[in-house]
Amino acid sequence: MPTHDLVVVANRLPVDAHVQEDGTVQWVTSPGGLVTAMESVMRDVDSGAWVGWAGSPGDAPEPFEADGMSLYPVALSADDVALYYEGFSNATLWPLYHDVIADPEFHRTWWDAYVEVNERFARAAAAVASPGATVWVHDYQLQLVPAMIREARPDLRIGFFDHIPFPPFELFAQLPKRNQVLRGLLGADLVGFQRERDAQNFLTCVRQLLGHTFDQYEITVPGLGAQKPRIVTAKTYPISIDTRSVRAMADEDDVRERAAALRRELGDPHRIVVGVDRLDYTKGIAHRLKAWGELLAEGEIDPRETVMVQVATPSRERVEAYKQLRDEIELTVGRLNGDFAPIGRPAIAYMHRSLNRREMTALYQAADVVLVTSLRDGMNLVAKEYIASRPDERGVLVLSEFTGAADELRAAIQVNPHDIDELKTAILSALVMPEDEQREAMRSLRHQVIEHDVQAWAHAFLGDLEASGQPEVVAAPRIRLHGDDAPARDELTAALERLAEVPRILVASDFDGVIAPIVADRDAVTPSTEALDALRDLADLPGVNVALVSGRALEDLDRHTRLPSSIVLVGSHGAQVGELPHDVDAGIMDGARLTMDESKERLLEAITERLRAIAAKHPGSEVETKPTSAVLHTRSARGRYASGATEAALEYARTLPDATITPGKEVVEFSVVDASKGPAVRALARACAADAWIYLGDDVTDETAFAELGDADLGIKVGSGDTGATFRVGGPEDVPGVLEELLAARRARGGHEG
Numbered sequence: 006m007p008t009h010d011l012v013v014v015a016n017r018l019p020v021d022a023h024v025q026e027d028g029t030v031q032w033v034t035s036p037g038g039l040v041t042a043m044e045s046v047m048r049d050v051d052s053g054a055w056v057g058w059a060g061s062p063g064d065a066p067e068p069f070e071a072d073g074m075s076l077y078p079v080a081l082s083a084d085d086v087a088l089y090y091e092g093f094s095n096a097t098l099w100p101l102y103h104d105v106i107a108d109p110e111f112h113r114t115w116w117d118a119y120v121e122v123n124e125r126f127a128r129a130a131a132a133v134a135s136p137g138a139t140v141w142v143h144d145y146q147l148q149l150v151p152a153m154i155r156e157a158r159p160d161l162r163i164g165f166f167d168h169i170p171f172p173p174f175e176l177f178a179q180l181p182k183r184n185q186v187l188r189g190l191l192g193a194d195l196v197g198f199q200r201e202r203d204a205q206n207f208l209t210c211v212r213q214l215l216g217h218t219f220d221q222y223e224i225t226v227p228g229l230g231a232q233k234p235r236i237v238t239a240k241t242y243p244i245s246i247d248t249r250s251v252r253a254m255a256d257e258d259d260v261r262e263r264a265a266a267l268r269r270e271l272g273d274p275h276r277i278v279v280g281v282d283r284l285d286y287t288k289g290i291a292h293r294l295k296a297w298g299e300l301l302a303e304g305e306i307d308p309r310e311t312v313m314v315q316v317a318t319p320s321r322e323r324v325e326a327y328k329q330l331r332d333e334i335e336l337t338v339g340r341l342n343g344d345f346a347p348i349g350r351p352a353i354a355y356m357h358r359s360l361n362r363r364e365m366t367a368l369y370q371a372a373d374v375v376l377v378t379s380l381r382d383g384m385n386l387v388a389k390e391y392i393a394s395r396p397d398e399r400g401v402l403v404l405s406e407f408t409g410a411a412d413e414l415r416a417a418i419q420v421n422p423h424d425i426d427e428l429k430t431a432i433l434s435a436l437v438m439p440e441d442e443q444r445e446a447m448r449s450l451r452h453q454v455i456e457h458d459v460q461a462w463a464h465a466f467l468g469d470l471e472a473s474g475q476p477e478v479v480a481a482p483r484i485r486l487h488g489d490d491a492p493a494r495d496e497l498t499a500a501l502e503r504l505a506e507v508p509r510i511l512v513a514s515d516f517d518g519v520i521a522p523i524v525a526d527r528d529a530v531t532p533s534t535e536a537l538d539a540l541r542d543l544a545d546l547p548g549v550n551v552a553l554v555s556g557r558a559l560e561d562l563d564r565h566t567r568l569p570s571s572i573v574l575v576g577s578h579g580a581q582v583g584e585l586p587h588d589v590d591a592g593i594m595d596g597a598r599l600t601m602d603e604s605k606e607r608l609l610e611a612i613t614e615r616l617r618a619i620a621a622k623h624p625g626s627e628v629e630t631k632p633t634s635a636v637l638h639t640r641s642a643r644g645r646y647a648s649g650a651t652e653a654a655l656e657y658a659r660t661l662p663d664a665t666i667t668p669g670k671e672v673v674e675f676s677v678v679d680a681s682k683g684p685a686v687r688a689l690a691r692a693c694a695a696d697a698w699i700y701l702g703d704d705v706t707d708e709t710a711f712a713e714l715g716d717a718d719l720g721i722k723v724g725s726g727d728t729g730a731t732f733r734v735g736g737p738e739d740v741p742g743v744l745e746e747l748l749a750a751r752r753a754r755g756g757h758e759g
Contacts, residue, residue: 006068006487008135009054009075013043016090016146018057018078020071043463047074054130063085079129081122086121088118091324093454094146095343100326102145102172103381107326110480111181113645120149123189123256124268127153133488134161139470143391144168148346152192158725164192164470168244169383170409171203177210180326184214185652191226194235195470197242199383199409204239207700212237224666227659231679238473242466243413244384248458250391254366263363264370270348273372275310276436279372281387282363282379284317284357286330289378289405289422294337294353296428301345301352305433308345308352314368315498316356317758321377326375369394374401374435377408378422381597384409390418392454398447401435403428413457416449491733500719500732504697505750507717508547509548511690511698512540513710515682516555519723522737523670524619525641527557527629533737539744544571546751550589550693554682556674556706558631561670578667579685579708580633580678585692593692601633607676608663609635612675615657623650634676637657646647647671669704683709699747701728701740 020032047053054075059066067079081090092115127150130140134154139162141149141229151163177183187210190196198204204222211217211224218225224237254260271277275632280298282288297313300306317334321327338355346352360368369375375391392402393413404410404417411419420431438446504510517523520540521532544551552573555562559576563583568574574583585591601609613635620626625642628635637654639647654673658666662701667674667681682702690698697717700710703724711720711729720730723737734743 010052012733015143066346091117093370123149131157149189155192166197230664263367267371274312278374281316283320305628314354350431382408398444416446507697511695513552515702535741590692636674638669
């Protein structure tokens with residue numbers, strides 16, 4: 006799979022699938038503020054990718070090119086759409102972040118889906134990012150993605166841009182899982198917002214809920230255990246539009262002709278007032294119609310001279326609040342037309358559909374007044390598109406003070422849309438504004454929009470992202486196999502035969518999940534008799550050393566395996582080493598061993614006590630103690646107690662600068678010595694004077710061993726998931742066959758030492 010220097014991650018791809026009459030699929034650029042803003046940015050990038058959902062539930066299409074962009078679709082099932090998108094994103098986060106204009110709903114199953122889908126997006130982005138690349142994550146649907154990407158790829162620069170408002174502390178504090186959302190965002194190096202108050206709200210929430218300190222815009226995020234603290238910057242970057250393309254379209258003769266035709270189709274009224282919005286309760290359409298209806302009823306507006314055009318683009322039509330809003334708007338429009346429309350002409354021309362860009366530009370040119378009356382809006386690009394569409398410097402913009410655009414477009418008539426009397430006065434003022442005042446205001450507005458276009462926005466954000474944070478100077482973890490991908494089984498057979506021909510080899514393996522299936526009760530584990538027999542037989546061959554390398558304590562590992570001393574047992578991820586056979590250099594192993602001292606003993610006691618307190622609050626969680634570490638196990642925890650215990654443990658981990666924290670499969674291990682399987686296997690290979698080695702593992706802790714693989718070595722991942730291993734088998738049931746195959750090949754070689 007190719008990799009890219011800039012990866013954009015958004016809920017949707019920038020294209021929609023249109024099925025042609027012959028059944029072929031044509032990908033067409035989709036509408037929307039983010040797509041409009043980012044399309045031109047992506048065209049200017051030499052090696053750019055866009056990760057997102059293709060828009061239909063089901064399997065994702067294969068990666069493809071469209072409009073000069075490399076697109077990587079992410080699959081969403083129908084349940085994902087209902088729970089992650091329509092549920093947590095748009096029925097929980099959207100209303101909460103928009104001042105609770107509608108009541109947010111909280112459902113735990115929605116959160117579970119949100120986490121799962123965010124993980125899917127994070128994996129897809131990490132897989133296509135080049136070493137040291139920049140990843141730019143967008144919007145409220147993907148707030149957990151930055152931290153997820155950082156965990157997998159600490160070499161990347163990660164930015165996040167919030168296109169909607171960020172709520173004040175008093176509202177954000179209502180959100181269940183609020184701390185997880187904040188920590189997800191803090192995985193980024195740079196978090197961008199539309200307005201200064203949004204950035205300040207975020208900083209306040211981080212301080213109040215997580216306790217992190219900040220200096221102006223820079224937040225100090227403690228590392229997990231012994232990891233170094235990071236600096237995360239939170240600043241304001243008002244988004245804009247591609248003014249060059251809008252201005253070019255506005256100058257085209259056929260667009261101007263279409264604008265004139267629209268006026269004729271509306272009956273050549275004296276004034277045309279336009280509203281263009283997604284059909285969303287945050288846009289203030291109902292308030293606008295209420296004000297318009299009162300002006301009609303009071304005779305302040307003559308429907309024979311002034312027509313209102315309302316374009317309401319369909320949005321989230323399966324969400325109940327949006328269904329109710331559509332019914333309300335259409336009922337109001339019908340009533341007003343019934344009461345006030347003259348014969349042959351509407352008082353309000355209502356369109357519940359999307360218009361293409363050319364039609365929209367023509368409508369803007371036909372409009373004498375555009376009403377943007379959002380009750381809460383991150384930016385509102387309609388206001389900027391209208392301004393860019395008016396090279397004649399005519400027209401009036403009535404703009405809600407609750408939009409991000411209001412901070413920049415000071416020459417507009419600004420209004421509080423909740424105040425219907427103020428809104429009515431603003432509309433009337435706009436309708437009678439003299440041409441010279443229109444030109445003066447429009448010149449100011451156009452200067453602001455043209456000078457601060459989407460390219461300037463992107464350049465400012467990406468420039469600051471390049472300057473902020475310092476990605477870890479480490480090689481990106483090498484992912485050789487993704488998901489369930491695996492070379493053909495006969496390729497593994499050939500590799501085992503080649504390894505069998507090497508004079509001296511080391512055969513090393515994890516225990517749980519490899520030699521023994523994973524079980525909820527750690528003490529009830531039953532290793533495979535066939536696998537243990539194969540290991541014993543391999544250890545009896547000349548030129549072969551065998552080792553089990555486990556996270557279990559050495560005594561526990563020995564009790565469950567009862568292996569002879571010819572097999573080396575390594576416990577606690579390498580911190581403990583058992584009895585060594587005569588052909589293993591004890592000096593090398595002793596030199597690699599990490600030791601405890603009195604201060605580490607005290608720290609381990611404190612950690613154990615805290616983890617036991619966490620386990621007591623989350624039924625089913627358990628704490629295992631080892632000589633150099635304490636482990637929180639959540640495999641037996643019921644329901645959401647598992648995620649709750651893990652979250653509490655990781656939160657505690659950030660207060661421990663002298664411990665090494667290793668999250669794994671339903672475990673979090675706190676070690677007071679910095680041990681990991683990779684260095685342990687490397688030391689074993691040296692101590693055995695092995696010319697090549699094979700390692701079998703199933704967990705994230707085994708990836709440090711796979712990272713040590715040389716050209717002649719073999720790594721076998723047991724189970725699914727992205728891995729640095731060179732081969733994969735389905736599960737522990739396949740491991741005895743692999744070991745027996747290696748044993749047979751080694752015996753066939755003659756078993757002699759070279």
